[in-house]
Amino acid sequence: MSLLHLAILLPLLVSLFIPLLYKKIPSVHTGWFVLLVPLTLVVYFSQYISQTMAGKPVVATMNWIPSLDINFVAYVDGLGLLFALLITGIGSLVVLYSVYYLDPKKEALHNFYVYLLLFMTAMLGIVLSDNLIVMYLFWELTSISSFLLIGYWYERERSRYGAQKSMLITVFGGLSMLGGISILSLLSGSFSIRESLATVSTYNGDPLFTVALVLFLLAAFTKSAQFPFHIWLPDAMEAPTPVSAYLHSATMVKAGLYLVARMSPIFAETPLWFYLVSGVGMFTLFWGSLNAVKQVDLKAILAYSTISQLGLIMSLLGLGAAALQVDILPDSLYTIATVAAVFHLINHATFKGSLFMMAGIVDHETGTRDIRKLGGLSQLMPVTFTIATIGTLSMAGVPPFNGFLSKEMFLTGVLEVSQSGLFHLDTFGLLFPFFAVVGSMFTFVYSILIVYRTFLGQKKLEQLPKKPHEAPIGMLLAPLVLVSLVVLIGLFPNLLSNTLIRPAVEAILPKVVAEGGSISVDIKLWHGFNPELFLTLLIISVGTVLFLTLPKWSTLYNRMPTSVSLNHQYDGLLRRGEHASTAIHDTVMTGYMRSYLVYIFGFIVVLVLSSMYFLDAFKFDVDPLSTVHAYEVVLALVLVGSALSITFARSRLTSIILLGVVGYTVALFFVLFRAPDLALTQLVIETVSVALFLLVFYHMPEISRKEERIKFKLGNAAISALVGLSVTLVALASLSQRSFASIAQYYIDNVADLAAGGNMVNVILVDFRGFDTLFEISVLAIAGLGIYAMINFRKTGGIDK
Template sequence: MSLLHLAILLPLLAAPFIPLLFRGMKQIHTGWFVLIVPVVLVTYFAGFIPITSAGDVVTETIAWMPSLGINFTAYVDGLSLLFALLITGIGALVVLYSIYYLNKDKESLGHFYVYLLMFMSAMLGVVLSDNMIVMYMFWELTSISSFLLIGYWYEKERSRYGAQKSMLLTVFGGLSMLGGIVLLESMVGSYSIRDMVANSGVIAESPFFLVAMVLILLGAFTKSAQFPFHIWLPDAMEAPTPVSAYLHSATMVKAGLYLVARMSPVFQESSVWLWTIAGVGMFTMFWGSFNAVKQTDLKGILAFSTVSQLGLIMSLLGLGAAALHYDGMDDNIFMVATIAAIFHLINHATFKGSLFMMVGIVDHETGTRDIRKLGGLMTVMPISFTVAVIGSLSMAGLPPFNGFLSKEMFLKATTKVFSADFFALDTIGILLPVIAFVGSVFTFIYSIMLFTRTFMGKAKFDQLPKQPHEAPIGMLISPVILALLVVGLGFFPNVLSNSLIKPAVESIYPTLVAQGQDVKVDIYFWHGLTPELYMTIGVILLGSLLFWQMGKWMGIYNRIPHRLTLNGMYDGTLVWSNKAAYRFKDNYMTGFIRSYLIYIFVFLSGMMLFSIWWFDMYRFSFENLAEIAPYEYVLGAVVMLAALAILFMKSRLPSIILLGVVGYGVALFFVFFGAPDLALTQLVIETVSVALFLLVFYHMPDISKKEVRMRFKVGNAIVAVLVGTTVTLLSFMALTNKSLTSISEYYKENVYELAAGKNMVNVVLVDFRGFDTLFEIVVLGIAAFGIYTMIKFRTTRRTKGEGEHEAKQQTRQ
C-alpha cells in the first residue's frame, strides 16, 4: 500500500482505537488524540502543492478486482488536492473546536469521533479516487457516516428525523449515480474518470448519453442540496455544531460540486449539461436565500444560506463549463466563472465555518439559538461578535472581505453570459442576472440579520436559559483562525491564485490545457465602474430598505400551506408510502407457508416457461439414452403414484407417509445410479423429516382431538403440475443442449492432485465449494440460535407466568 492510499484510509484505520482511548484515558479529552490525524494529513497533502502547481499529477494504483476493471487508483491533481486540503484543514479546526464544545463527561465521544473519522476518510476517498466504482463506495460511506453524525443525539426525535431524511435523499441520489456510472462504463469500457474524459466524444454519440448525464446529476444535486433536494440540509442542523460546521461548510455538501466539476469534461459536448447546472444552481441560490430570511433559528438561517451558496457555486460551474464550447471568445467570461466557482468554494469554507462555530458558541454560552430571544450580546461576547461581523459581511458579499471578490466575479459572469449565442438574448439569458440580483438582495438581508439580531439591539438576558459570557479561548481559536483567513484572502487573494486556484481550474479543463491555452488567475478589488459594481450598490440599497421594512412584507411566507411545501410533500409521501407498504404487506403476508410457496413457484415457473418460449429454446432429443431396467420402471411408477396420491388424500397423516415414500424412492434411485453419499443423505433427511412431521402433527390440537379432512384444491394442483412440468422441461433441455464438457470431468481430474482427496463428493463440498458449505453451516448455526432463543424465551415467560400466578394465589389467601 502506497503512502497516498494510507493517507486516504488513515482516519478509518485510527477509528477502531478511539473507543479504547475514550474508555482508557478518561482524564484527557479524546479529541486531542483525534486531532493528530487531520493535522498529519493536512501537512502531508500540503506537500503536493508544488507538484500540482507545476501542472503535474500523482497516481498510485492498488489492484483490487482487475478482472472487473475495478482498482483503487488514487489520483492527485489540482482539483482533488484543493478538496483534500479543505477536508483535512477544516477537519483539524473542527476537531479542535469540538474539544471545547463537547463535554468529555457527558458525551459519548468514542462514538462521535469514530463517525467523524469515518466521514473524513470517506470524503478523501471520494475526491482522490479515479475509479468511479471505488468513488461510489466512498460516496455512500459519506451518506452512512453523515447519517450517524446527524443522528448523534439520537434521543431527540428531530435528530432521528433529520438523519433519516438526509439518508433517504442522498442514498437515492447515490443509487441513481451508480446507474449513470454503469452506463458510462458500457460506453467506454472503463470506470476510470480519466478514460471517460479522454473518450468524451464516444460518450456524446451514445444513445444513453442523456440518461447517464441525468443519473449523474441526480447524485450531485442530492448530495449538494440543490433544489428540490435541498430539504434534507436544514433538518440536518440537529447535529452537534462541530458536525454542521464540518459537513455543511467544507465537506459533504461540496461532494456534489466536486462531482459536477470533475464530470464537466465528460459531458462537455452537450449544452443540456450547461443549462441544467446553471439553471438549477441559480434557482437554488435564490430559493435558499429567500427562505433563509424567514428563519428564527440561527442554524436554520445558516442552513438555508448554505443551500443558497451551494447554488451559487453550482451555477458558476455550469457557466464555466461553457468554456469548452466558447474558448475562443474575447474576455473569456466562462473561464472567469470557473475561477469564481473555485475561489468562492474556498471562501465559503472559511466564512461559513466561522459562522457555524460562532452560532455554536452562542448556543453553548446562552442556551438558545432563537434570534427572538437573543440581542445585546456584543458587550459580553466581543470576540464572537467580531467573528460574526466578519463572516456575515463576507457572506453578504461586502468589501473588504473575500466573499466580495468572488461575489463580484459571480455577478460579472451573469451579466455577460447572455452574450453567448446559446443563451437566447431576450429571454432566458436575461433572467440569470435578474435572479442573481434578487438572490443577492436576500443574501444581504439574512447576513445582516445574523449578527444584528444576535449581538446588537436590546439585551434580553432574562429570557436566556444561561447567563451569557464569552466562550473560553480554546473554543474561539478555530473560528478566529477562519475569520483571519476571510480578512487575509480579502486583502491578498492572489496568494492562492497559482498554488491552488489555477491548478484546480486546469484540472477541470484538461482539454484546454492540452491545447496550450493558459489559465490566468488575477483577482483584485477595483475593476472600475462596472455593471457588477452597480449591482452590488443596488443590492446594498434595496437590501437595507427591505431589512428596515421587514415587518411589512414578511407575511408572504405564510401564504403557502405546509402540505404544499416540499417538506410537507416529503412528510406526506413517507406517511402514504408506509400505509401503502403495510396494506400491500397485509395482502400477501398471510402467515401461511403454502401461500408463500405459491408466490415463489408461480413466479419461477412463469418466468422460466416464458423465457423458454421467448428464446425458442424448447428442443428435446431422446437419442443416445441408456436402457431403462424393469425395476427402474417399477420404482418410477411407485414414486409417481405416491406423488399423485398425495393430491387426493383427505387427511395429513397419509400425506406425510406418502411424501416419505417419494423421498425413499428417490434415495433408491441414487443407489441404483451409483451415488451412495447422496442416497445416505436423502435417507437421513427423509427419516428425520417424516418423524418430525408426525411429531408436530401429533401435538397439534386438531390432530389430537379429531381427524381433519383436507379438501382437494384445484389451485394447488395446478401449481404443482406447473412446477413439475417446468422442471421436467428444463431437465430435458439440459440433457439435449449440452454444449460444454460436464464439470464433473474437471473434478475427476483434479480432486486428488489439488485437494489430496479420493472422495469426490467430500472434496467438492469441503474444498472446491468450501465457502458454500461454510455459509450453509453459518445459516444452520443462526437458525439453531434462533430456535434456542425462542425456546428459552418461552420457557422464561412460562416460568414468570407461573410465578405471578402463585404470587396472586398467595395474595388472595
C-alpha cells in the first residue's frame, strides 16, 4: 500500500465519515469537508506532472490476489494523470458549487456526498490502474455510483427510470468488457495492460482478438453514450445539476474515451478498430447535435450536446489510431488527431462544466429549465449571462476561445484522413468531412439557441415560478473559474501542450515514440488562410442562417415517427424482457415443491448419466465384490425389502418401524464394513430418531393418500427408478475403477505419530479434519435452536400474512 493507493482510496475512506459529520456538525454544510478531499488530491497529483513530462511513469503495486495475477497496480502515466487531474480538479469545483446548490436543510447531503466520493475513488481507480480486473471493478463501481446519483431524488418517477436505464446500459457494457478482458488475458496470459501490450504482436492475428476488440468497444460506447447507446444520457439529467456537470459531462462519460485511448496501443492496428471508433464517433457527433436543437429543456440540450462532443473526441481517437500505421504514412500526420482529442477532452470539460453549472443556476434562480418559458434574463443575471456566452461560443467553435482551437484541429484531422487513401477511405472518406461539418453547424445552432432563448429576447417573467435574480457569489465562483480557463487556454494554449497534452498523447501512441518519432504539440490561434478556417467560416455562416430560419424547419423533427426512436425500442425491449421472464417464471416456478424436486432429480440423472457416458465410465469389474457371504445377502435382502415396503406402507406406524429396520440393518452393515464407530452411532441415532418420529407423529394426522392418482404415481416411480439406476451405476463404476489411491493412507500412516491417537476415525474427526467437525456441530446447534424457536415462539411469527 503506497501513498498512491491511499490517494486513490482516499475519497472512499473519507466517505465513511461523511454521515457522521452530517449528523454531528449540522451547522456547517457537509460539502466544505468534502471539498478538502479533491483539493488535496489535485495538489498531490500535480506533483507527478514533472515525472510524466519526462516520460517516466510511476508504478506502485499492492498485492491483492497474487495467485490469480490480480493485483492493485497503480500506474501513473501521461494519460492517467491527465484524467486524474481532471477528476480531482473538476471535482473540487463541483463540490464547491454543490455547497451552494444543495440546501442542507432539505436535502440528504450525507447520501449525496457519500455517492460522490464513492464515484471519485472509482473514477481514479479506472484511470490509474494497470490491472484490467481491478479496472473492471472500478468501472462497475462508477456505474453503480452513477445509478445512485441519478436516482438521488428517488421519489421522482423520472429519476428512477433514468437511473435504471443508465444502470442497465452501462452495466451491460461493463459485462461485455469483462468478456473482453477474459479473452485478452487468455491470449496474452496476463491481466496487466502493459504486459499485454508488450506481447501484442504474438497474438493479434487470433480470431478471438477481434471479438475482444468489439467487446471492449461496446464497453466504451455504452459508457461514453455513443450511438445507439446514447439514450441513457438525456435521462440521466434527472440527477442534481452538480452531478450532471461532474459525472455526465466531465468525467464518467469520458471513461469510455479513456478506455479507447488506453487500449489503442493494443487494438489500433486493426482496421476494424479504426472504422468502428471513428465511424461511430462521427455519426454520434452528427446525431447528437441534430437532436440537441429540438430539445426545450436546457439540461437536455446540454446532454445531447455532450453526446455529440463525446462523439467528436471518439472519432478523433479513431482517426489518431491511423497514426500507428507509421510505416506507410508520413511522420506525425495523424498524431494531430490524437493531440486534438486530448486537447478537446480538456476543453470540453471546462466549457461544458461551466454550461451545466450555468443551467443549474438558471434552474435554481428561476425555477424552470424550459427555454420556452425563459427569456431576457441578461439584465437580471449579468454574470450568469457572461458565463453562458463564453461557454457556448467556445462550444460553437468561435475564436478566440479554446473550443475554436480544438475544433480547428479536428477539422484538420478529418480533412487529412479523408485524403489519405488509408483503409480505402478514398471511396467513402468524404463522409467524414460531411458529417463533421454538418454536425458542427448544428452545434453552432444549439449553442446560440441556449444563450438567445435564455438570456436574450423577450422577458417572460410572469411564466417563471420564481422571481429571478443573480445567484450568490459562491455559486458563481466555480463556473467563473472554468470560464476563465476557457479564455486562458484559448489565448495561451501552449500552457498545456507540454505539461499535460504531450505526455498523454505519448501514452496513447507509444509506438510513435518507440520508433523514434517525436510528438510536438504546438497549438496556434492563427494558422493563416487554410481550408480549416474557411470551413469554420462556412459553419458559422450556415449556422447563423439555420438559426434564423429555425421556426421554419424545426417542424421537420415532428415528422420522425416515435415508434422507430431508440427510446421507444429500449422501452419495448424492457417490456418484452419482463413479459418473457414472467412467462418463463410462471411455467417453471409452479409453487409446488414436487416440480422443483423433479427438476433437481432429473438434472442429477441427466448430469450423472451423460458425464458417465462421455467419460466412458460404464466399465464394471466384479472382483472387489466377489466375496459375498450368505449373511450379507440376507441382510441386504432385509434392507431392500423393508425399504420397498415403506413405499407401500399405508399406516405411518408401519413406515416408521420399517425405517427403523432399515436403520438398524445399516448399522449391522457398518459392523460388517469394519466400522465400529459408525455402527455404534447409527444404533443410538436410530433409537433416538424413532423416538422422535413417534413423538411428532402423535400430534400429526394419518398419512393421507387418497388424492394420489395412478399417473402421478407412475411418473414418480419412473423418476425414482432412474435416480436409483444412476446411483447404482455410479457406485459400481467408482468401485470398479480406482484412478488414484485414497488419501486415507496418509491418515493411516500418521495417526499415531502426528496426533498421538489410536482410533483413526475419531482422530480424523477431531484433529485432521477438525473444521468439518466444528461446522458439523454448528449445524447441529443451529438445528436445535431452530427447533426450539419454532416451538416456543409461535405467537410472534405465526399468522401475520
